[in-house]
Amino acid sequence: MSRDVTSEVLAFIVSRFPQAEVTESEDIFSLGYVNSLFAMELVMFLEKTFEITIPNEELRIDNFRTALAMADLIGRRSADAVGIAP
C-alpha cells in the first residue's frame, strides 16, 4: 500500500498551525511559526509515523524547509521499507 507522505506531513503541519495555508513547496520557516518545540514535535512525528531514524547529520534546515523536502528525507531514510512512495 503506497502512502502519500507529502500529504501526511502537510496534515501534521496544519494540525499545529491551522491558520497557515501551506503548500507542499512552501518554506515553512518563512511563515514564522517554527520554534524549537515545533521542531522537536516535527522530528518525533516523522520518526514515529514513517518508522525512520533521523541522525544528527540529516537535521539540516534544508531537509525540513518544505513538505516536499521532508518527503525526500523520509524516502532516503526509509530505503529499507517497502511500499513507501514519497
Place this chain on the structure above:
Amino acid sequence: MSTAYEVTSEEEAAGRSHLRSFDRGAVREFVDRHIVPFADMYDRLGRIPDELLDRIAEAGLWAPFLSAEVGGAGLDMVTLGRVHEEVGRGCSSVRSLLTVHTMLAWAVQRWGSPAQRERWLPEVAAGRTLGAFCLSEPGAGSDAAGIVTTAVDHRGGWRLNGTKTWVTGGQRAELFLVFARTATSIGAFLVPRSTSGVSVQPIDDMLGTRASMLAEITFRDVLLDADALLGPSGFTAGMVLTGTLDLGRYSVAAGSVGIIQACLDACAAYTATRTVGGTQLRHLPLIQAKISDMVTDVRAARMLVEEAGRLKDAGDADTIMATWVAKYFASTAAARHAGEAVQVHGAGGCSPRHPVARLYRDSKVMEIIEGSNEIQRLTIAAAAYQGRAA
C-alpha cells in the same frame, strides 16, 4: 516470602544492594530501606552522602533507561516514571539528582555522536560519572533565550565563558551539560568538571530540596575540543534543550506524585493515632475531606504521568504537551496537599518531628523548576487554540 528486592548474603555483607527488577515494589523497598529513614537528616545536612549515591549506582538506578550495551537496563519511560515517583516519595533532593543525571544521560544517548556515546554512556549508566544540567543564569531563568554564556569558535574547538546558577547536583557532578550561545544558535556542550577554568561555588540554605547540592558554576575561558558540542547545530539545536527539559519535566512530575503520596501516607498514619477530645482525627469530616482529596489527586496525577510516559515510549510528539500537563497538575497538587499535610499535623507539622515540613518546602520548588507554573499555563493554554484559526 520472596521479594523483588533481594540481596544475597555476600552482597549484604559487602553492603551492596542490587535491584532484581525495577517494578514499583522493588524500588519502593529500596527507597523505604535506604532513603526514607534518612531523608530528614539529608535535609538538615544539606547534602546527600556518597554512601547513598553509591547504593543508587549499585542498584542500577542512575540511568536504567539506557541500553544494556552501555550498562543500562533498557527501561521504558513509564517504568522510569514510577522509579522517580518512588524516589520522590522518599526524598525530593535525591530525586532531583536523578532528574538532572537522567537529563544528561538521555541527551547523550539521543543526540551524542558515536564517540560521545562510547565515552560517556557507560560512565553515566554506572553512576561513576554524575551529570548536571546547566541552563539558568543569574539573568535568565524561564527566559532560556536570554542566556549570555557564550561558546566561541577557537582554533577548531570552543572557548566557553559565562556563569550558570541553580545547578542541581552541581556540587557533586563530574560532567556538566552546558547551554551556551554560539554564532548561530544555542548549543549544548559536555564539559567535564575537571576542565581548566571551571569553578564551582556551593549554594546553601535553599527553601526546599536542600540536599540537592546546588551550585553556581563559572566557566572562564574554558577551552573545549570540537566534539564537546552535543547534537545538531543550526535550527534544530534547540531540540536538544527542548527534549532534555521535557524529560526533566517528566521526572519532576513523577517526583511530585511521590510527594503527594508521602503526604497521604504521613497524614493517614498520623490521623489514625492522634486524638482530639477523645476522637481520632481520622473520624473528623474535615480531616476526611483532606484525605479524600489527596487520594483523588495522587491517582489523577499518577495517571497523567503514566500517559506522558506511554506517549514517550510510543515516540508520539503529543508527549511534550502531555508532560507539561502532568507536571503542572502534579506540582500544584503536591504544593496544595503538602500545605494541608502540615495543617493536619498542627504545630508538630511545623517541626522537624514530622516529614511534612520538608515535604511542604520541597513541594514549592516543584512549582518552579523545569518551567514555572506560569510558563506551563501559557504553554498549555496555547495548545487549547491549536486547530483554531487566529
